[in-house]
Amino acid sequence: MSEAVPTLEDYRDVAPPGTVELLRRxxxxxxxxxxxxxxxxxxxxxVAEILRRLVxxxxxxxxxxxxxxxxxEEAAPQVAVRLHTALQGDxxxxxxxxxxxFRTFTRARAASLELTADVVVTHDVLPAALVDARPxxxxxxxxxxxxxxxxQRRAWTFLRQFVVKFDAAVFSLPxxxxxxxxxxxxxxxxxxPLSDKNRDLAPSEIDAILAQLGVPxxxxxxxxxxxxxxxxxxxxxxxxxxxxxxxxxxRLVLVGGAESDDPGGVELSADVREAASHDPDLHVLELPAHARREVNALQRAATIVFQKSTREGFGLGVAEAMWKSKPVIGGFAGGITAQVIYDVTGYTVNSVEGAAFRARQLLADPELCARLGAAGREHVRQNFLITRQLGDELALMATLLR
Amino acid sequence: MSEPTARTAFHFHTCWELPEMLGRRAFDERELLEHLEEVPLDSIYFHTHSSCLRQRGVPGVYPNDFATWAAIQVRDRVLGEKLGIIDPHEYADLESLRAEVVSLIDDHLAQLRSVPRIMFGFGEPFYFMQSRVLEIPTGVKVRTLREFRDALTTIDSGAVYLHLVEARGRKGRRRSDFAAWVDEQLKLPDLAARMGRLNPFQQSLEDIRRRLVTLADEALDRA
Structure with a gap:
């Protein structure tokens, strides 16, 4: 079932004070x-998930x-997928x-689109080439x-010839x-904060979901x-x-899964399951993409949330956990360092031992957990809610149209 | 006795900051210094004055980005401490502030045999940024201390930043807009002096908002 789209007014109680008025102004x-x-x-x-809310x-x-x-009707050319992969360094x-x-496909699509607007924002790889048809x-x-x-240099050099024809670029991290x-x-x-993945859940709802998932x-x-x-x-x-x-x-709960077309991931998944098979306190849950409420409940039930990535894009799972007032132990990678304020909202670590040390410290000190969790929620409220992104989009428009 | 009423109303404005990346990065403290000598003053401002805008609810380790980077990413706690004590409001202009940061790093490096740098894979480079700050009228106008106090509880913390930090840092005013108005319009110099002592580089903007409300309440109780 699709979620109802909230109105700006619905965010009044969760966004920082004065935000709704500020956005209207x-x-x-x-x-x-x-x-x-x-x-x-x-x-x-x-991207579609963001635009469904933002537009x-x-x-x-x-x-x-x-x-x-x-x-x-026609599929995007394979080169778009390859470019996407190569741009991320693989x-x-x-x-x-x-x-x-790539050029032939985008030229044909450009002819069928009405591209007239005060501001046109093209997202990621394939639509970037539409700039050749800009009015x-x-x-x-x-x-x-x-x-x-x-x-990969070859991929970036190809895409760059389109990017330089824009008036501005927007990235997610410095x-x-x-x-x-x-x-x-x-x-x-x-x-x-109002989506199924992040909205408040009643304690009874959390209990029921965890019981359903078999996590005591x-x-x-x-x-x-x-x-x-x-x-x-x-x-x-x-x-x-x-x-x-x-x-x-x-207990440790690992929620994940591997794509069937990713042999490395499938092998890793088997290793994870093997490790879990000898330990009743280690739970491996492969949940479908639409299991947002389940992830929400698990994050709320957790004492500590890990995001121990060695390489990461932005890693919004960190913001999701902090929004639920959980201290986060994150790897020193990508957007995790932009979200976790060391010793204020959680810890970034560089090793297994570092992750274990911080987890032991947090389990031994519930007050520390509460302090970091409260600071994390406030940090997300100020910086990582959709209301802030809406403001950035409006400010970007205002800046470009000055 | 009736409450003092200002002849000129206080108009609350707020702001929205859109960060912009300069494409410059430093991997060690020497590179940081070299870029610091060249970047636009807006970038110096972004990493010192407006740091508090990005830490409005939760203060970071240090109140400016240079100190935080040295302490956390380079793990040079000494330089972090030396830069962390810098109060941007103590400098006459941004060039003086730039000169202080540059000479402080230069002096620090002169005492070391090697240049501290981030360890590959264990630290983030310093990314130089600047920002476009859009000033926005809130439509809230007040004439009495009670109205001022009530407005403070509802406006967003960007307004606190604008009237406290931008007023002095970018607009070159001698004191914050709050302190100036309370003194000049409400004729409450003691309250103005207390408000003038609030430092956004030692407390979060949310803390300062709460403190301003408390100071106004105390003054109203005394009246």
């Missing part, structure tokens, strides 16, 4: 102006907001002829959601910024929610849990 700068978002897909993926809020704020996607062969497919009026923004901190002749703005991703609540729960790939280090989390377990009776 800010929106006066761009009232009646048209913004058009263009994404690769209108149905699946993180109605922009409209409510008085902006004439539109959203187009490149979904069509090994990917990029034969020169496939770049022509003379309007400001164009390239919104990059990918971790392009270490891109480390993703590139050498570009256009302004590069920073807009952090955000979580929606008789001892402290350590939790990591992340797909099983080596960069999320689930085996490292198990090693840390074992070090903790020597001194504190606790």
């Amino acid at each position: 800010l929106s006066e700068r761009v009232r009646g102006r048209r913004v058009l978002h263009v994404s690769t897909s209108g149905k699946v993926g993180g 109605p809020l922009l409209e409510e704020a008085g902006v004439d907001a539109g959203w187009e996607s490149l979904d069509g 090994e990917e062969r990029m034969p020169p002829e496939t770049f022509d497919d 003379p009026e309007g400001a164009w923004v390239w919104r990059c959601h990918l971790d392009v901190s270490r891109p 480390s993703f910024a590139q050498r570009l002749p256009i302004p590069q703005f920073l807009v952090y991703p955000s979580i929606d 609540r008789d001892k402290p729960i350590l939790l990591q929610v992340a797909r099983f790939d080596r960069f999320k280090d689930p085996l490292g989390v198990i090693d840390a849990y074992r070090l903790v377990k020597r001194q504190h009776d606790c």
